[in-house]
Amino acid sequence: MSIEGATERWVRTDGVELCVAELGDAARPTVVLVHGYPDSKEVWAQVAARLADHFHVVLYDVRGHGRSTAPAPLRGGFTLEKLTDDFLAVADAVSPDRPVHLVGHDWGSVQAWEFVTVGRTEGRVASFTSISGPSLDHFGHWIRKRVTRPTPRAAAQLLGQGAKSWYVYMLHTPVLPELAWRGPLGKRWPGILRRTEKVAAGDYPTASLPRDAAHGAWLYRDNVRARLHRPRADAYAHVPVQLITPTGDMFLSERLYDGLERWAPRLVRRTLPAKHWVPRTRPDRLASWIAEFVTANEDTVSRGTAAGAAPGSAPASGPYAERFGGQLVLVTGAAGGIGRATAHAFAEAGARIVAVDRDAEGAARTAETARLVGAPEAWAETVDVSDERAMEKLAEKVAAEYGVVDVLVNNAGIGLAGSFLDTTSEDWKEVLDVNLWGVIHGCRLFGRQMAERGQGGHIVNTASAAAYQPSRTLPAYCTSKAAVLMLSECLRAEFAGRDIGVSAICPGFVNTGIASTARFAGASAEEQKRRQRKAARLYGRRNYPPEKVAEAVLEAVVRDQAVVPVTAEARGLRFLSRFSPRALRAIARIDPPL
Known part of the structure; x- marks a missing residue:
């Protein structure tokens, strides 16, 4: 099967022919x-399609896989040295005059670690992104350190990774892996x-899978035991490295990368709340991180300095940058106040932002400053979030052009x-259409997309302390926010069973524009303006910044919190609602000084 839009060629080396596919402009990196x-x-098809607009993207079938031919004999034909030749x-063939940016997943990453740590590849690689695949040499040293200096923690780490590596032992058995892959397993x-990783059906895996898997068993047999027993002492990366670690990887422990800075001094770490096959389940996230890392390091190449002379780190530096970098975050009511502050907070953490508001100019300003x-x-x-058809069109557009949303903030x-x-x-x-139906x-449109993707996500709904504090002067507003809290x-x-978290954020008096724009039912136009000005002054004197609410939003997602009262008065009222509701009812009778 060919990748849509790609041109193919065959590259001959060491008696095998490698099928190479190319997308994008060959003049680009x-x-x-x-x-x-x-x-x-x-x-890689979905990741490649996203990268092809900005880069010259090259994919090739490793020897013995896909449309590439296999070595003869198979034994000894898959060593890391021969894979480096390939x-x-x-x-x-594809970039004779410029170094390439390398990305590897699983065994693609294992062999790529060899490519970026041996002397004969120096000058041919500009950067390396490693996903779910360690260096066998680093792994060997990791094991040695824990065996020679045994501690309860070291023993637990060894046993934990040993359990995750069960398949490696199976692949070393003779004949059985080939029979399984060419039979029922294939x-x-x-x-x-589809069941374990939520990988959608489509152009992957291809019909060549049983043969590919049978041939690929020799990747393990030719390399694993030899390298783990005698790891290289000089396996230092000579390029900047971006490490992307799926936190739900069933085959590799996160602890396996402890101390990696020793071997890769110019290291950028990323974590991804996903399972092993992220090129298929999170292609938008990977493409964003890869593009960002390649661009940062390509700039140094273009300036004529050593590749990655700068660390090549991402520009995002805010709290939780490792957690949210590359995620797609959609914020409604993003033109100002809490919405704008929340969009900026996620942007500082490296997230991709969709700023939604019925104020077009305000949304555009938020998107511009987010960048x-x-x-x-x-x-x-x-x-307008109250317009169901408009929201349906928005959800369709976001999914088609930007990807499935990772974090949804219903703030409008x-x-x-x-x-x-x-x-x-x-x-x-009017109040219920915006505050509740919005x-x-x-939740319905973007939550369904999260559920269908099967990779989790998070929804944050902005409620209010008014959700649990009744008021004689805010019946419609309190009702709408109480409904949002219960909906959440x-x-x-x-x-919960789909790994999608839902949080309700309940701010108190926050210095935003809502006080100056709120309507007062039953008041004349002149009285409306007077009350709005007075309310704005009261909120201004309280001067609780929306940025602190935004911090609470990010923390709620990271900690998967259910209900988050923000501000001292919101926390106090929440306490009373749970332990002294009679006091809240008494407070509700007070007529505020407006």
Whole structure:
């Protein structure tokens, strides 16, 4: 199977022919994607398509896989030395005059570590992104250190990784792996990936899988025992390295990369809440990180300095940059206040931002400043969240053009004050349409996309301390926010089994524009303005900045918190709602000084 839009060529080396696919403009920096086991180059199809707009993207089938031929005999034909010969042949064919940027997943990463630590590849590689595949030499030293200096923690780490590596032992047995892959395992593998990793059906895996997996067993037999027993002492990376570690990887422990800075001094670490096959399950996230890292290091190449003379680190430097870097975050009500502050906080953590608001200019300003403070990409979308059809179109556009949202922040809201008898049915409809139905639309549309992707996510709904504090002058607003709080609790229960967290953020008095724009039911135009000015002054004197609410939003996602009261008064009222509701009812009767 060919990758859509790619041109193919064959590169001959060491008696094998390698099938090489290319996308994008060959005049641009070259990114070489190396697949793992038991994959073929098609595992990278979705990542390659996203990178091809900006780079010359090269994928090749490792010897014995996909459309490449296998060595004869198989034994001894898959050593790291021969795989390095293959890589150099491909690099010389596709980018003879410039170093390439290397990306490897699984065994593609294992062999790529060899490529960037041996002397004969110096000058041919500009950067390396490693995903779910350690250097066998580093792994060997990692084992030695824990065996020679045994501690309870070291023993637990060895046993933990040993359990995760069960398949390695199986692949060293003679004949059985080949029989399994060419028989029942090969037929069932696509279904196994769909069930365990939520890998969608499509152009992967290809029909060559049983043969590829049978041949690939020799990757382990030819290299693992030899390197783990006698690891190289000079396995230092001569290029900048970006390490992407899926936190849910069933085959590799995160502890395996402890001390990696010794071997890769110019190291950038990323973590990804996902399982092993991230090229298929999180292609948008990988493409964003790869593009960012390649661009940072390509700049040094273009300036004529040593590749990666600068660390090549991402511009994002805010709290939780490792957690949110490259994630897609959509924030409604992003033109100002809490929404803008939240978009900026995620941008500082390296997230890609979709700023949504019915104020087109305000949303555009938020997207522009998000890019300035660290977002690798940011877009503005003009939508009224109360318009169901408009929200449906937004969800379709975001999924098609930007990817599936990782974090959704339903923040858009409006204020309405006035007694129940002064509030008209139109007033109620307007408040509920924005404050409640806007949240429902967001949760339904983007939550469904998260669920269908099967890789988890998080939804944050902005409620209010008014969600649990009744008020004689805020019946519509309190009702809308109480509904948002209960909706969040219900969704949290429903989505728990899909690894989608749901948090309700409950701010108190925050210095935003909502006070100056809130309507007062039953008041004349002149009285409206007077009350708005007074409310704005009261909020201004409280002067609790929206940036602190944004910090609470990020923390809620990281910690998967259910209900987060923000500000001292919100926390105090939450306490009273749980332990002294009678006191809240007494407070509700007080007429605020407006």
